[in-house]
Amino acid sequence: MVTNKSSGILLIILLIFISFLLRIWHIDWGLPYIHNHDELNHIEQSLQVGSGKLEPQGLMHGTLITYLLSIEYGILYILGKIIGRYLSTDGFLLSYLTDPTIFFIIGRVTIVLLSVGSIFVTYLIGKKLFNERVGIISALFIAFSPTHFINSTCIKDDIPATFFCTLFFYFTSLYLLADNSTLKRNRFYYASGFFLGLAIAAKLTAIPGIVTFCLAFSLKELSDSEGYKKYLIFLWDRRFLKGMLFVLTGFFIADPYAVINYKKFIYGILFMKNQYMENVITVKNTQIFYFTNHLPDMIGIPLTIFFCISVIYFVFKPSNKLILLLSFPAVYYLIFNKSTGFAHHILTALPFIVILISVFLDKIYFIINKWNMVKSAVVLPFLLILFITPEALNTIRYIYVLGSADTRILAKKWIEDNIPSNKSIFIEGGIKNLIVLGPQLRGNLDTLKDDFNFVVSRGGSGKLQKLLINSYKDGGKTYMLYKASPEIRQEDIDKFNADYIITNGFVDLDVGELEYWRDEGYYIRREAVHRKINERYELIKQFKPFPSFSMYFPFASRDYNELKSINLFDCQKEIIPGPEIKIFKRKT
Numbered sequence: 342m343v344t345n346k347s348s349g350i351l352l353i354i355l356l357i358f359i360s361f362l363l364r365i366w367h368i369d370w371g372l373p374y375i376h377n378h379d380e381l382n383h384i385e386q387s388l389q390v391g392s393g394k395l396e397p398q399g400l401m402h403g404t405l406i407t408y409l410l411s412i413e414y415g416i417l418y419i420l421g422k423i424i425g426r427y428l429s430t431d432g433f434l435l436s437y438l439t440d441p442t443i444f445f446i447i448g449r450v451t452i453v454l455l456s457v458g459s460i461f462v463t464y465l466i467g468k469k470l471f472n473e474r475v476g477i478i479s480a481l482f483i484a485f486s487p488t489h490f491i492n493s494t495c496i497k498d499d500i501p502a503t504f505f506c507t508l509f510f511y512f513t514s515l516y517l518l519a520d521n522s523t524l525k526r527n528r529f530y531y532a533s534g535f536f537l538g539l540a541i542a543a544k545l546t547a548i549p550g551i552v553t554f555c556l557a558f559s560l561k562e563l564s565d566s567e568g569y570k571k572y573l574i575f576l577w578d579r580r581f582l583k584g585m586l587f588v589l590t591g592f593f594i595a596d597p598y599a600v601i602n603y604k605k606f607i608y609g610i611l612f613m614k615n616q617y618m619e620n621v622i623t624v625k626n627t628q629i630f631y632f633t634n635h636l637p638d639m640i641g642i643p644l645t646i647f648f649c650i651s652v653i654y655f656v657f658k659p660s661n662k663l664i665l666l667l668s669f670p671a672v673y674y675l676i677f678n679k680s681t682g683f684a685h686h687i688l689t690a691l692p693f694i695v696i697l698i699s700v701f702l703d704k705i706y707f708i709i710n711k712w713n714m715v716k717s718a719v720v721l722p723f724l725l726i727l728f729i730t731p732e733a734l735n736t737i738r739y740i741y742v743l744g745s746a747d748t749r750i751l752a753k754k755w756i757e758d759n760i761p762s763n764k765s766i767f768i769e770g771g772i773k774n775l776i777v778l779g780p781q782l783r784g785n786l787d788t789l790k791d792d793f794n795f796v797v798s799r800g801g802s803g804k805l806q807k808l809l810i811n812s813y814k815d816g817g818k819t820y821m822l823y824k825a826s827p828e829i830r831q832e833d834i835d836k837f838n839a840d841y842i843i844t845n846g847f848v849d850l851d852v853g854e855l856e857y858w859r860d861e862g863y864y865i866r867r868e869a870v871h872r873k874i875n876e877r878y879e880l881i882k883q884f885k886p887f888p889s890f891s892m893y894f895p896f897a898s899r900d901y902n903e904l905k906s907i908n909l910f911d912c913q914k915e916i917i918p919g920p921e922i923k924i925f926k927r928k929t
Contacts (some may be wrong), residue, residue: 348472353464353480357457359725363736364441364453364493367743372442374781376747376919378772380496384444387411388437392419392430398600403504405543405595406498409861413447434815435808443914448496455504456493462507463692467699469514470662474706475699481725486904487735487901488639488684489691494743499688505549506689509533510669513557518659521561527580530558534584538591542599546689549672551588556668558584560661594771628678631687634898638684639691640698641732648694653699664698669693671896702715738907741916748884748919752843753780755882756924757818758842764820767839769848769918771826773799777826778847785819786810831871834877839927842878846921850891878925885921887914 342691375381384398397404412614421427427436439446460480468476481491487528492499512533537554542549558581593600636645655663670690677686706721760766763785770778774792784792793806823837851859851866888903907916 344696349477350470352477353461356477356484357461357481360487361453361457363740364456364490365448365450366740367494368446368449368453369442370494371744371747371750372445373440374747374750374753375445375775375777376749377495378777379776380445381772383407383410383496383498383776384437384441384448387414388434388444391415392434396602403498403502403541403543403545403596404598406496406501407541408595409451409501410448410496413451414444416574417447418445431808433579434805435812438805438809439812445496449494449898452496452500453493456489456500458491458503459507459692461499462504462511463695466511466514466681466692467509467696469518470696471513471700471703472668475696475703478699478702478725479692479696482640482698483642485729485733486639486695486735487543487732487739487904488690489688490736492685492688497685499546499685502540502544502547503688503691505536505543506550507538507667507692509537509547509550510553510665510692512536513553513665514662517557517561517665526561530580530584531587533557534587535591536590538593539590539595540689542592542595544689546673546677549669549676549690552672553665553668554584554588558667560664578828627680628674628730631674631678633681635684635687635793636694638898638901639687641728643731644695644698644728647701647728648698651697654701663697666693666697666700670697684898684901685896708904735901735904737909741907741909742888742904742918744916745916747757748886748917748922749778749780750919751917752882752884752922753782755884756780756782756843759882760820762818762820764841765823765824765837765839766820766841766843766886767825767829767833767837768843769825769827769829770843771824773826774824776822776824779843779845780922782822783817783819786813786815786824788820788822789813828867829874831866831870831873833875834870841927842874842925844874844923844925846886846889846923847892848920874925879928880923881906881926882924883922884917884919886917886919887919888916889921891916 356592371377383406386404386407390411391414392405397407418427418430418433421433421436427433457833460483463483464476464480465475467479490502510533512529516526516529516533519529534554535720537550538546562578562580632645632649636648640648646760652667670693673687673690702724703720705724707719756766766782768776768779768782768878770776772778774795776782789806789810793803796803796806821839823833823839825833827845829842829844834842845865888906890900890903891897892900
């Protein structure tokens with residue numbers, strides 16, 4: 342494998358370019374419809390910030406992406422106002438309500454840029470701490486990780502947290518390698534602390550970095566101390582205290598209300614923790630689950646095995662660099678191993694994991710190279726192809742998914758072609774008053790008024806709904822929509838007595854890593870609802886997905902297995918992502 346400076350730069354530029362193209366390819370997937378409620382939450386919170394509500398509604402998740410998007414949307418509004426597209430803030434919000442495409446594109450492009458940025462900085466870390474070869478291999482592994490790629494195509498907080506984790510560790514690496522006689526090492530340490538604060542503000546899965554941050558100072562500075570003083574260095578060294586202050590500064594800038602309204606923040610964290618702990622009852626040995634499910638989903642089975650071997654090897658042959666690298670994933674595992682979570686929650690540890698694997702591979706290459714240069718030049722590329730190809734194929738499979746028409750879009754078109762306007766439809770798959778999991782049909786004026794009353798009854802202002810009501814124009818297909826959030830209840834079937842009912846396959850499935858994410862009572866109620874629908878309604882149309890994901894994005898392990906069912910090299914069923922949609926008509 343080529344490792345000279347010029348060829349290494351060309352390789353990494355080519356990798357970044359390919360990674361960017363792959364991630365930007367279907368940047369408009371699903372639009373103008375909304376198929377992911379996480380994206381919706383981040384965008385609408387950002388718009389609320391722009392309208393003056395600086396404190397997010399919830400503080401369970403980091404707010405860095407919220408404030409970052411609010412700045413970008415502010416620039417969009419100013420530019421739009423200059424060219425006359427937006428006459429007022431109400432016009433700006435109305436443009437989002439009628440066609441949110443530009444808002445999603447801006448957010449997704451931001452995530453793509455942070456994604457390829459994390460690939461590049463991972464390369465820089467590997468190169469700086471070890472050599473060019475380690476940097477390139479690390480970048481290859483993270484670039485073709487399916488989990489990293491999937492989360493690069495939607496507006497979520499995992500990629501921003503991962504990017505700032507790589508920046509944090511890059512400056513930590515510079516600090517570790519800096520000459521003790523220069524002041525630069527202090528600046529590197531403070532910069533690493535600031536970026537760590539931003540990473541934690543993006544998502545709390547970056548919090549193991551605090552241990553790595555403290556450990557870096559210990560490994561760098563203790564060598565100059567003697568006796569008991571080296572154990573007390575944190576108590577008297579102003580540089581360490583200033584470093585921690587920079588961590589707090591970065592965190593406060595990007596998530597100020599976690600500090601200002603700390604009680605709400607703590608409550609949100611405890612609620613989230615309890616929610617995860619309640620959902621691990623049916624999983625035995627959650628500690629093993631990371632190695633049997635999450636890591637294989639994220640980097641593949643061969644690399645998972647290599648990672649475990651490399652950890653064992655480096656435990657017996659440690660160095661300061663390797664101790665630092667290992668500290669982040671080790672602390673992450675110790676903190677979070679009692680809950681299953683999802684594969685994408687480990688993304689903040691991914692750069693550390695792939696660099697450790699790359700160092701181990703480089704050691705194998707070095708040993709073989711000493712023995713036989715020709716064989717080393719063959720073995721390393723062979724191993725890289727062996728490790729990367731399966732995950733690259735999964736990435737390509739997901740690109741096919743992004744470029745395929747969703748069941749919700751197909752169902753919407755069929756309904757508009759076959760069901761007359763203003764018919765009443767009881768539709769499930771709502772998140773509050775917005776249908777996200779089902780076909781997003783256009784409601785009539787009565788539907789908009791119901792939405793307004795729903796929002797106001799729950800303490801909202803109803804401003805967005807009021808804008809839609811005031812701008813309503815009677816044209817095109819509209820329906821009287823009754824929205825189930827998320828699933829239909831038996832009593833509501835009688836209450837609404839709708840002309841049509843649309844059911845959603847997502848609410849028939851377990852949606853997490855667990856065998857019983859929903860309890861048994863839920864499925865008993867669900868069966869009763871289906872029986873009642875079949876008694877009073879007849880099935881007139883059905884849209885079946887392939888593959889059959891439990892969510893649109895493969896977040897659970899079984900979804901990754903569904904992704905692998907796509908055969909790229911043979912004829913098969915047409916790829917149709919989304920939930921199973923059934924359309925029922927009331928019997929006459």
